[in-house]
Amino acid sequence: MKIRNIVLSDYGKASSIPSPVNRMMTEFAVGFRDGIDINLGVGYVNEDTIPRQQIQVACTAVLSNPQKYRASLNYGGAQGSPNLIESIRRYHVDNRIGGITEKTFEKKEIVIGANGATSLLESITHVLPAGIVVTADPMYYIYCNDLERKGFIVVAIPEDDAGIQTDLLRAKLDQIGRGKENIQFFYVVTVNNPSCAILSNHRKRELVKIVTEHSYEVGRKIPLVFDNAYRELVHDRTVEPMESALCYDELGIVYEIGTLSKILAPGLRIGYLMGPKGAFVDSIIQRTSDIGFSAPLINQEIASYLLDNGIEKQIEKVNIGYQEKAKQVRTWIDDLLSANVQTCSGGSAGFYYYLTFSNIDTHSGSDFFKYLTRTTGKDDIDGPLHDPLPKVIYIPGEYCVHPHGEMVDIGKRQLRISYGFEELPQIYDALKLMRLAIAYCKEI
Numbered sequence: 001m002k003i004r005n006i007v008l009s010d011y012g013k014a015s016s017i018p019s020p021v022n023r024m025m026t027e028f029a030v031g032f033r034d035g036i037d038i039n040l041g042v043g044y045v046n047e048d049t050i051p052r053q054q055i056q057v058a059c060t061a062v063l064s065n066p067q068k069y070r071a072s073l074n075y076g077g078a079q080g081s082p083n084l085i086e087s088i089r090r091y092h093v094d095n096r097i098g099g100i101t102e103k104t105f106e107k108k109e110i111v112i113g114a115n116g117a118t119s120l121l122e123s124i125t126h127v128l129p130a131g132i133v134v135t136a137d138p139m140y141y142i143y144c145n146d147l148e149r150k151g152f153i154v155v156a157i158p159e160d161d162a163g164i165q166t167d168l169l170r171a172k173l174d175q176i177g178r179g180k181e182n183i184q185f186f187y188v189v190t191v192n193n194p195s196c197a198i199l200s201n202h203r204k205r206e207l208v209k210i211v212t213e214h215s216y217e218v219g220r221k222i223p224l225v226f227d228n229a230y231r232e233l234v235h236d237r238t239v240e241p242m243e244s245a246l247c248y249d250e251l252g253i254v255y256e257i258g259t260l261s262k263i264l265a266p267g268l269r270i271g272y273l274m275g276p277k278g279a280f281v282d283s284i285i286q287r288t289s290d291i292g293f294s295a296p297l298i299n300q301e302i303a304s305y306l307l308d309n310g311i312e313k314q315i316e317k318v319n320i321g322y323q324e325k326a327k328q329v330r331t332w333i334d335d336l337l338s339a340n341v342q343t344c345s346g347g348s349a350g351f352y353y354y355l356t357f358s359n360i361d362t363h364s365g366s367d368f369f370k371y372l373t374r375t376t377g378k379d380d381i382d383g384p385l386h387d388p389l390p391k392v393i394y395i396p397g398e399y400c401v402h403p404h405g406e407m408v409d410i411g412k413r414q415l416r417i418s419y420g421f422e423e424l425p426q427i428y429d430a431l432k433l434m435r436l437a438i439a440y441c442k443e444i
């Protein structure tokens, strides 16, 4: 008898096919040769920034103080460890992060995600009805891909050096007319991934204004979600300190998502959301319970200990390392690639540079990509099949720009390179190979 395969939901169907960027990264990872191939594609933090010893100390301290860190190897509550919530609150207030004071937290809640900031972002896709999400272009492709698989329509507004362009956003809102009713939330990454463009305080205030006006116009509060994944990694001291929009959000629509991944360790999987108390936050807490009760309690308590004991020093150390790398990599980009680079963003925060080439394609079908992944089909370029010449991977801009947005053409000439994970000598080698790849593109 014939039997049909398992019937998947629309989301299941969409998720059964890995996203193109996931496919590309997996293919690369499978044959990856340590010490030979160079991965400028991953968003991994630098291993040296992870405070292994302090984590060990924190773990011992937590386990040996069961009065404070109760049942730390047991299940945790869905909102998160009270110790960690208090540590996060205190970290913000004591350091006046973004201008936050005790008063800012009145009528606000802090909740810990089940699995980093990612799980909180994902939870939002479950508790809000599908509809339009407005974000910046280039966009955080991982989350935008998730949103689209869940049936959301992503509208991406081009950014410049100061982040999402609010005049273009206003124009877009006018243009979509009645469609505005269908906007479910705004999602803005304050140090954008891939571009590392820093959202200016002026633009941030504009955004709060626009979304507040928009909320009044449609007669309901529309959440404005700021993703602060790289907020602590603004390593260029000349940049204006980033304000928190929680400080001036009068209507109660601003939510900020933070993570300890970039300043401590992604493996702890600690992300948090801060925003007005209410049904939206309550539904996120319930969702955390639904997908795994809570983040591992032991990790939350370790994170709490680390926030209480020297986090400022740790952040400083991390930033010194990234700033040094940023400067060095920028010099090499200028030396090796500048003749072909039209724009280069990044270098002040996070650990990505986002380049636009003037006339070289970077997409996965391009000669540049094929050269660097040794898939040209030419022996002299690729090397022997069983032992190819060193490969380099990066994130092509085609995956970072919205496929139906205004940047689709320019995206084909863009790329994100990460200076987070690999060490400087490897990054230098990779950039030299990129130069050879450009020469190859011009030759053929």
Ligand SMILES: Cc1ncc(COP(=O)(O)O)c(C=O)c1O
Residues within 6 Å of the ligand: 043, 115, 116, 117, 118, 119, 140, 189, 192, 193, 227, 229, 258, 259, 260, 261, 266, 269, 270, 271
């Ligand atoms: C913009 C952005 N948001 C969120 C995350 C993920 O954070 P977490 O590790 O806390 O899930 C990342 C990771 O690279 C990111 O780039």
